Amino acid sequence: VERKTGVVSTMAGTKALLTLENFINGKFVPCSSYIDSYDPSTGEVYCRVPDSGNEEIEAAVEAARAAFPGWSARSPQERSQVLHRLADLLEKSLEDLAQAESRDQGKTITLARTMDIPRSVQNFRFFASSILHHTSECTHMDHEGCLHYTLRAPVGIAGLISPWNLPLYLLTWKVAPAIAAGNTVIAKPSELTSVTAWMMCKLLETAGVPPGVVNIVFGTGPKVGEALVSHPEVPLISFTGSQPTAERIAQLSAPHCKKLSLELGGKNPAIIFEDANLEECIPTTVRSSFANQGEICLCTSRIFVQKSIYSEFLKKFVAATRMWKVGIPSDPSASIGALISKAHLEKVRSYIKKARAEGARILCGEGVDTLSLPPKNQAGYFMLPTVITDIKDESCCMKEEIFGPVTCVVPFDSEEEVIQRANSVKYGLAATVWSSNVGRVHRVAKKLQSGLVWSNCWLIRELNLPFGGMKSSGIGREGAKDSYEFFTEVKTITIKH
Numbered sequence: 001v002e003r004k005t006g007v008v009s010t011m012a013g014t015k016a017l018l019t020l021e022n023f024i025n026g027k028f029v030p031c032s033s034y035i036d037s038y039d040p041s042t043g044e045v046y047c048r049v050p051d052s053g054n055e056e057i058e059a060a061v062e063a064a065r066a067a068f069p070g071w072s073a074r075s076p077q078e079r080s081q082v083l084h085r086l087a088d089l090l091e092k093s094l095e096d097l098a099q100a101e102s103r104d105q106g107k108t109i110t111l112a113r114t115m116d117i118p119r120s121v122q123n124f125r126f127f128a129s130s131i132l133h134h135t136s137e138c139t140h141m142d143h144e145g146c147l148h149y150t151l152r153a154p155v156g157i158a159g160l161i162s163p164w165n166l167p168l169y170l171l172t173w174k175v176a177p178a179i180a181a182g183n184t185v186i187a188k189p190s191e192l193t194s195v196t197a198w199m200m201c202k203l204l205e206t207a208g209v210p211p212g213v214v215n216i217v218f219g220t221g222p223k224v225g226e227a228l229v230s231h232p233e234v235p236l237i238s239f240t241g242s243q244p245t246a247e248r249i250a251q252l253s254a255p256h257c258k259k260l261s262l263e264l265g266g267k268n269p270a271i272i273f274e275d276a277n278l279e280e281c282i283p284t285t286v287r288s289s290f291a292n293q294g295e296i297c298l299c300t301s302r303i304f305v306q307k308s309i310y311s312e313f314l315k316k317f318v319a320a321t322r323m324w325k326v327g328i329p330s331d332p333s334a335s336i337g338a339l340i341s342k343a344h345l346e347k348v349r350s351y352i353k354k355a356r357a358e359g360a361r362i363l364c365g366e367g368v369d370t371l372s373l374p375p376k377n378q379a380g381y382f383m384l385p386t387v388i389t390d391i392k393d394e395s396c397c398m399k400e401e402i403f404g405p406v407t408c409v410v411p412f413d414s415e416e417e418v419i420q421r422a423n424s425v426k427y428g429l430a431a432t433v434w435s436s437n438v439g440r441v442h443r444v445a446k447k448l449q450s451g452l453v454w455s456n457c458w459l460i461r462e463l464n465l466p467f468g469g470m471k472s473s474g475i476g477r478e479g480a481k482d483s484y485e486f487f488t489e490v491k492t493i494t495i496k497h
């Protein structure tokens with residue numbers, strides 16, 4: 001039992017469970033009740049997460065309010081140094097954090113090591129640097145004899161709510177710009193994946209983050225999430241998660257006129273023209289469909305292939321999908337780990353049942369191939385990557401976000417037709433276009449209703465540029481300038497001389 005760092009081991013039956021504590025005002029604080037958290041690779045409870053509510057939010061608000069004047073008065077250079085130190089400390093713990101993320105979320109250790117944790121480190125480094133490069137606007141009007149300029153100030157206490165698919169990656173993508181701009185924060189990670197956020201709390205003091213600047217409160221959305229969103233002293237909510245939750249957050253925020261950033265789901269198309277380089281397109285489209293078990297908001301779930309190459313594509317795509325090994329998360333040769341929860345696995349499987357009932361064909365994966373797992377992982381939430389075809393655009397598998405290792409492949413004839421079909425869903429987050437005709441790529445990219453378009457690649461991110469979706473995929477953008485603008489209030493000052 002290691003008390004000083006907030007680690008508390010309790011005995012439940014014969015097993016020691018990892019028990020997390022809230023982090024408020026620079027201290028680990030136990031909670032009066034806890035939620036069980038499951039290891040997705042075995043289906044067993046291995047961790048207890050605080051079941052926080054109003055009381056914990058009140059304490060966090062008090063701490064964040066008290067810390068705000070001191071933190072916001074620091075220069076960007078001083079705040080930048082703290083962010084750099086935190087990035088260095090996270091990087092030193094990369095392997096421990098990767099192991100923890102992989103166990104808690106079910107993703108492969110390889111992905112946690114090469115994507116989740118390195119990107120979390122990069123989020124702090126990136127905003128530590130970008131905060132030094134913003135300038136304000138200034139104009140002079142001769143005829144009125146006035147000088148106009150703008151000032152930006154941090155908004156206050158930022159409420160940050162993140163999902164379970166990329167736990168530390170998405171949490172730090174919010175914490176870093178919020179504190180770099182001088183806000184204090186109350187973050188609520190997903191109750192399904194809270195461990196790495198709690199591990200990060202152990203590094204804050206050494207990095208020089210003053211007590212109360214970063215508070216992390218654990219628990220469920222309806223309880224502690226709503227307490228945070230409804231609190232009148234939290235003027236800003238940055239949320240990444242599902243569209244129904246965003247609706248609820250928007251309702252709760254409306255009476256307070258809160259600033260909202262909503263990063264939501266997608267039903268992302270890949271459009272593959274006959275002049276695409278299939279040698280690059282096929283492995284990238286397998287990855288864009290199934291990476292992180294298909295649990296990335298940017299994953300491809302509708303693949304439109306031009307008729308002349310449809311059967312060649314399908315054959316090669318299914319063969320390449322079958323090469324993706326489903327394995328236990330700690331297996332370095334696995335490409336796909338376990339899904340997040342039993343409920344989620346059942347939901348994903350229910351879509352395949354519906355597709356089958358509608359007469360669609362399942363070409364590989366669920367119900368077609370056999371998954372072999374070690375005995376101790378038989379109750380884990382594993383599923384084979386699944387390819388569906390002969391499916392109508394109106395089917396729920398082609399309209400709704402499944403958020404699992406399932407993708408649909410359908411043929412198309414013309415450019416105009418495919419643009420219209422790609423745009424026919426309520427979401428508009430990301431799209432990929434495969435063609436060697438540059439003119440066509442520009443034309444199609446311009447007409448797609450999508451916040452992000454990748455051509456001949458997928459998920460290459462330039463953090464300076466805006467990230468976010470249109471239609472039901474969200475409101476607002478995140479990135480160097482966009483996050484800075486969101487986490488600050490602008491003031492225009494006019495001086496007559």
Ligand code: NAD
Nearest residue numbers: 162163164189190221222225226241242245263264265297
């Ligand atoms: P979710 O909406 O169920 O939960 C997200 C977070 O909101 C969790 O922390 C949850 O506890 C909290 N929450 C739930 N109900 C709440 C409420 N009533 N009030 C306040 N907070 C509440 O989403 P999820 O299942 O964790 O994540 C998957 C979704 O996230 C998918 O739709 C996916 O596309 C989306 N996502 C979007 C992006 C993006 O950048 N656009 C990135 C990752 C995931």
